[in-house]
Amino acid sequence: MTEGNSSHYQVLNVSVTATDKExxxxxxxxxxxxHPDHGGDAAVFRQVTAAYETLIDPQRRKAYDRSYQAGTFRGNAADSGPHFDAPPAGSRASATVHRPGVPRNTAGDPPIYEPPYDDGTVVPLVPLAHASRQVHGMPRKRGIFGAEARIQRxxxxxxxxxRQVLPAIPAARLVNGLQSPADNSHIDHAVLSGYRLALVGSMLLPKGAYAWDGRTLNHGGRAIAPPRLAHTVRAMQEVFPELNVTGWTVIHSPGGNLHEPVIDQHRRSGDQLEAVRIVNAAGLVRGLKEFLSSGPAxxxxxxxxLARLLRGMH
Incomplete structure (x- = not known):
């Protein structure tokens, strides 16, 4: 799949008669x-993306098929345009992409829009004035009852x-109030930066010592059921395979201390990294900054x- 002369069909491992669904x-x-976030190779990921973008578009696929049948296609053409974590050399974004061996982190740099808004061949999915906002939507009533405690949380x-995450990552976009693609439940908050997406829920619990083992939250010998977020993370990962999606549940303390309650992380032996992390407010700030800023671009x-997330707001 990494060979430069591989056809788009070979890259995706499908037949030339494959349907859009296939x-x-x-x-x-x-x-x-x-995907590089999952241990893959950035060059291969660009090939996969270029192949999909060509074959899923009827007109581009017809043109490609004609050149493919005539034997004049230019391999996978993975570097013909800006794709995900590594735009082509010479583009505006290429100078700001974090590459292996380059120590400088670009998370604090001014935002780069992909695709760029000054490209006259692309119709913007979101107006620039809207895409430039870091916060979209606010907590509000859902259904008949107001659920004031939930809104305050x-x-x-x-x-x-x-106050503590977005200023450090200017390209991060916070979307509040999404409809879950898994069911009729809601996602309180989603933070998108580059090609990483964090889904965030919350709880309000008394201060004290809690233990999270990746499955249950325990306090004083009693198990507390956190919000069901893991299935939503998996569903969003299916919707956005190009992203690295994680879930976070932040536990707030009544007094507002960011370091309370104390949550010990006791991962079960043999468990893989859990899909959802349970943290206090300080842990959420620290963990989200690390997660979002260490991703590709x-x-x-x-x-x-961002456009698809905004369309999903309730």
Whole structure:
């Protein structure tokens, strides 16, 4: 798949008669295995993306098929345009992409929009004035009852993210109030930066010592059920195979101390990294900054993904 003369069909491992559904499924499989965040190779990931973008578009696929049948296609053309974590050399974004061996982190750099808004051939999915906002939506009533306690808890999370996470990562975009693709439940908060997406829920618990083992939250010998977020993380990963999606549940203390309650992380032996992390407010700030800023091109605003998230706001 990494050979320069591989056809788009070979890259995705599909036949030349593959349907759009088969191409989408093949792309999701290939993207998951090739994504740099999952241990894959950036060059292969660009090939996979270029193949999908060509074959899923009817007009581009017809043109490609004609050149493919005539034997004049230019390999996978993975470097013909800006794709995900590594835009081509000479582009505006290439100078700000974090590459292996380069120590400087670009998370604090001014945002780069992908695709760029000054490209006259691309119709913006989101107006620039809208895409440039770091915060979209606010906690509000859902259904008949107001659930004031939930709204106040979510507002604390919004304030925490707005004051202590977003200023450090100018390209990060916070979207509040999403409809879950898994069911009819809601996602309180989603933070997108580059090609990483964090889903955030919250709880309000008394201060004290808690223990999280990746499955249950324990306090004083009693198990506390955290919000069901793992299945939503998995569903969003399916919707956005090009992203690295994680879930976070932040536990706020009644007194507002960011370091309370204390949460000990006792991972079960043999467990893989859990899909959802349980942290206090200080842990959320520290963990989210590390997660978002260490991803591919953290100073990139992924406009197509942002547009899909904004359409999902309730």
């Amino acid at each position: 191409i989408k499924l093949a792309y999701r499989r290939a993207a998951r295995s090739a 979510e507002m604390r999370t919004v304030q925490l993210l707005t 953290p100073n990139t605003v992924n406009v197509p993904v």
